[in-house]
Amino acid sequence: MDPVINHQPPSPATAETAIECRELTKKFGDFIAVDRISFRVQRCEIFGFLGANGAGKTTAMRMLCGLSYPSSGHATVAGFDVYRQQEKIKQHIGYMSQKFSLYDDLTPLENIKFFGGVYGVAEKEIRERSHDLVRSLGLDREANKLVGGLPLGWKQKLAFAVALFHRPRIVFLDEPTGGVDPVTRRQFWDMIYEAAEKGVTIFVTTHYMDESEYCNRVTIMVDGKIEALDTPANLKHRFACDNMDEVFYRLARTARRSDS
Amino acid sequence: MKQLFVFIRKEFYHVFRDRRTLLILFGLPLVQILLFGYALTSEVKNIALVVTNASNDVLGQQLTNQLQASAFFKVQEQQLSPTEIERAFKKGHIKAALIIPSGFGSDFIKARHATLQVLTDGSEPNISKTVLQYVTAIVQDFQRAQQPATSVAFTITPELRMLYNEEGNGSINYVPGVLALILMIVCTALTSVAVVREKETGTMEILLVSPFKPVMVLVAKAIPFLILSLVNFAFILLLAVYILNVPIAGSLFLLFMITLLFIATSLSFGLLISNATNSQQVALLISMMGLMLPTIIFTGFIFPLENMPLPFQWISNLVPAKWYYAAVKSVMLKGLGFAYVWKEMGILCVMTILLLTITVNRFKIRFT
Structure with missing residues (x-):
């Protein structure tokens, strides 16, 4: 079941770099959550970040988003340094966490207006685009009802749309489809492809191996290290597996850490 | 901004x-x-007070009336025996009792000295103290009113004021x-x-x-x-x-x-x-x-x-x-x-x- 839009990533030679990490490390005391990871994400790429719970995915993502400082190593996001230019980074990224992250006691429109405002989108633009957005999500009738009453799938789609509203260059999605039914998940991935087509780089962590097949390239993290990084097709070929599930299992079973 | x-x-x-x-x-x-x-409110009002007047004379009745006129007490006039009074306290019907003994009036006029008994419910110390103060004040007023001004040679009258809250709100x-x-x-x-x-x-x-x-x-x-x-x-x-x-x-x-x-x-x-x-x-x-x-x-x-x-x-x-x-x-x-x-x-x-x-x-x- 391939998504409707077949997204072609740019060829590596010509592509701009969206995210680059070199030896990026995060330690909490003696515990090395992220261990010298290096990778490069191209503009417009859908970059999957896989790993068991506790493998260090979220920690790595938090460093890239400017939520925490790396212990060592280098990284740039949208061309800005994660140590010194966090504020610049924040202006060019969108973020959607694994928890549903809109306000339940606000309407979809109010949520869009709030986050748009916080990201500094001009008021006129918010007014013009928010109604279109609500309509394109099929939320016309719910536009003035509180978000808390919407089904989870719709909430997640809305949250994604909100994360993209200020037109970020890169959007970080931390397990965006957790707990969402398969149909909505498909629709969600359609939205991801659509965004990538428009030039947004997608950095996504996920638990669902079928979703990893939708990514242009996939990273598999085990115990804080990157164990594999390639296109899903190449990974399957290399490990002689039929699907990503097997690839993941083969790599992840060596893990010594597991999340509580 | x-x-x-x-x-x-x-x-x-x-x-x-x-x-x-x-x-x-x-x-x-x-x-x-x-x-x-x-x-x-910490103010004490409408306290159930029983007056047992054994004197049956004018003076005793006047004192009772004066107590009745006060907003602090709800006076019931009843001839109760000491055991009946105690029972009323125990049941909580009354918070205070005033006993006017027989011969109250004549003692006051002839012997120039009369006694009253005031009983209060000590299980509520704050109310008790307030009741005693009120009764004492009313009795003193009453006593002063009974005596011609000339007969008292020396008196000290404290002028009381509650500053910043004159009405005692x-x-x-x-x-x-x-x-x-x-x-x-x-x-x-x-x-x-x-x-x-x-x-x-x-x-x-x-x-x-x-x-x-x-x-x-x-x-x-x-x-x-x-x-x-x-x-x-x-x-x-x-x-x-x-x-x-x-x-x-x-x-x-x-x-x-x-x-x-x-x-x-x-x-x-x-x-x-x-x-x-x-x-x-x-x-x-x-x-x-x-x-x-x-x-x-x-x-x-x-x-x-x-x-x-x-x-x-x-x-x-x-x-x-x-x-x-x-x-x-x-x-x-x-x-x-x-x-x-x-x-x-x-x-x-x-x-x-x-x-x-x-x-x-x-x-x-x-x-x-």
């Missing part, structure tokens, strides 16, 4: 869409003012107390819960990833409650003046400034709590137990601080509400000026700066 405005508007949505917050915000002051003003010192309590609840509990809720729902992360400055999140959370607290302040003052007839003797502006300062202290407290916790329940528990209780106990508006053991008096110095209460009392009830409250204001200032410094520093450490 525009971002801040957007944020504050969102905070108001939260407040006005949450029935519980609204109830705390506007229901609580109303209930507390009415409770403290009417129900929890019992609700007068509750108003500053309720003010302190309500502002503490609104600013500390509601603010801390409002911040922690964002952590619980995960929206805090989104805000921290946004270009919105983390410290501004605190500012944006505090401003709506600052505004609502000032509305509350006006509301309580209106209730106090028009319903409880508590006058505002001093400068309204000074009162406003002191309140603004106390609100700042309480908000800083709320923000500090919200930094230290990650769940709404814990935040609420800390605000309620950690601040409400000390506010009630150590402010002095219910339990006099002067009677507490010294260590407790020292502890009370750490409670912001104590200083606020003292300052409001000075300005509102005594009509004093800045010269008399600068110390309290200074202490609140220092507390606020201290709390804010800790809060802002901790907030940075946590999230970057």
Whole structure:
């Protein structure tokens, strides 16, 4: 079941770099959550970040988003340094966490207006685009009802749309489809492809191996290290597996850490 | 600046869409003012007093009438035996008894000395003391009226005045107390819960990833409650003046400034709590137990601080509400000026700066 839009990533030679990490490390005391990871994400790429719970995915993502400082190593996001230019980074990224992250006691429109405002989108633009957005999500009738009453799938789609509203260059999605039914998940991935087509780089962590097949390239993290990084097709070929599930299992079973 | 405005508007949505917050915000002051003003009054009125008059003479009857005329007592005239009186006390039908012995009038006139027995229910010491004072005062008045002025050679009459509260209005010192309590609840509990809720729902992360400055999140959370607290302040003052007839003797502006300062202290407290916790329940528990209780106990508006053991008096110095209460009392009830409250204001200032410094520093450490 391939998504409707077949997204072609740019060829590596010509592509701009969206995210680059070199030896990026995060330690909490003696515990090395992220261990010298290096990778490069191209503009417009859908970059999957896989790993068991506790493998260090979220920690790595938090460093890239400017939520925490790396212990060592280098990284740039949208061309800005994660140590010194966090504020610049924040202006060019969108973020959607694994928890549903809109306000339940606000309407979809109010949520869009709030986050748009916080990201500094001009008021006129918010007014013009928010109604279109609500309509394109099929939320016309719910536009003035509180978000808390919407089904989870719709909430997640809305949250994604909100994360993209200020037109970020890169959007970080931390397990965006957790707990969402398969149909909505498909629709969600359609939205991801659509965004990538428009030039947004997608950095996504996920638990669902079928979703990893939708990514242009996939990273598999085990115990804080990157164990594999390639296109899903190449990974399957290399490990002689039929699907990503097997690839993941083969790599992840060596893990010594597991999340509580 | 525009971002801040957007944020504050969102905070108001939260407040006005949450029935519980609204109830705390506007229901609580109303209930507390009415409770403290009417129900929890320390004034003693309408005490059930039984008068057993065994004298059957004019003098005894006159004394009884005088007691009846007083608003303090609900007098029942009954000829009861000592055992019957005791039974009435035990059943709680009466709080006090006055026994006029036989020959009361003749003793007074002929022997120039008469006795009365006053019994009170000592299981309620405060009421008992008040009853004894009232009865003594009425009897003395009565005695003075019976004697021709010339017959008394020397008398000392204490002229009594309750300064700043001439009518003995019992609700007068509750108003500053309720003010302190309500502002503490609104600013500390509601603010801390409002911040922690964002952590619980995960929206805090989104805000921290946004270009919105983390410290501004605190500012944006505090401003709506600052505004609502000032509305509350006006509301309580209106209730106090028009319903409880508590006058505002001093400068309204000074009162406003002191309140603004106390609100700042309480908000800083709320923000500090919200930094230290990650769940709404814990935040609420800390605000309620950690601040409400000390506010009630150590402010002095219910339990006099002067009677507490010294260590407790020292502890009370750490409670912001104590200083606020003292300052409001000075300005509102005594009509004093800045010269008399600068110390309290200074202490609140220092507390606020201290709390804010800790809060802002901790907030940075946590999230970057």
